[in-house]
Amino acid sequence: MKFRDHKEEVAEVNITPLIDVVFLLLIFFMISTTFKHEFEVGIELPKAESESELTEKILELSINKQGEYFLNGKKLVNTKSSSIKQALQKLAKGNYKLPVIISADGQTPHQAVIRAMDAVNQSGFTRLTFATQQESP
16 A cells, blocks of 8 residues: 655745734824823923813913923023013914913913013913813812
8 A cells, every 4th residue: 555645734824914904003093093282391280170272373382480481382592571572473473363372380480470471462462371281070
């Protein structure tokens, strides 16, 4: 009796479909992920019970604990009211209906906030609001 030699087939795992699935999952998560708006300035906002959202172009005037001013994330050269007004007018480009949001750290000196409010008012802006965090229940 003659036995035939059985050649065993080498088992191969085709990972191409697996790579395709992983790639599609990666694209899905990249598109569906939302990113929380973080302050680069390191400001801890005061708490409030209500929360509002603005969807149009805004001017964000941030003030850190030391009383330094940042306009849309860029540090102003000094803390004088005239510097704040010039920076606001430069970014507004004549559009004084833009909302201005003052984001002041909870430990910011009161005088720094008043100076910012005064500079915004003197620049001709009429829409002023303050950024806060919603209190956790």
